[in-house]
Amino acid sequence: MMSGTMIVGGSDAPVGTTCVDIGSGLEFLSGVLIDMHFAERGRLNRLLSATAMYPHALGLGIDEDTAIEVYADRFEVLGSGSVTVIDAGRASHIGTPAEGDGPIALCGVQLHVLPAGYGFALTERRPEPRPG
Numbered sequence: 759m760m761s762g763t764m765i766v767g768g769s770d771a772p773v774g775t776t777c778v779d780i781g782s783g784l785e786f787l788s789g790v791l792i793d794m795h796f797a798e799r800g801r802l803n804r805l806l807s808a809t810a811m812y813p814h815a816l817g818l819g820i821d822e823d824t825a826i827e828v829y830a831d832r833f834e835v836l837g838s839g840s841v842t843v844i845d846a847g848r849a850s851h852i853g854t855p856a857e858g859d860g861p862i863a864l865c866g867v868q869l870h871v872l873p874a875g876y877g878f879a880l881t882e883r884r885p886e887p888r889p890g
Contacts, residue, residue: 768804817844
């Protein structure tokens with residue numbers, strides 16, 4: 759419920775328009791799509807699908823026992839898992855099917871996997887390594 763556009767369901771089907779169900783959230787954090795229990799439930803394809811349909815938003819896949827703490831325009835990863843960040847904003851090509859249903863092509867998408875202690879600058883769309 760944190761993001762304005764949320765992933766409310768879907769499947770582990772191939773990357774495509776029918777793999778993910780989108781709904782409205784409360785937009786506590788704007789400019790992101792969030793998927794929970796990410797690695798444990800194999801949700802990469804549905805987050806890629808959602809990010810392809812909403813390339814202006816960053817896709818955040820948050821593992822179980824993991825959270826993000828947001829400070830202004832950046833977040834830090836907390837917990838025992840990781841946060842996967844998918845950025846399609848600079849993609850060289852996104853090909854959605856003409857009929858509305860079917861596979862999606864994604865070229866030049868950035869993917870970051872960030873464990874605890876790592877940060878991410880939301881405005882600049884760049885990861886920040888753990889200090890030290």
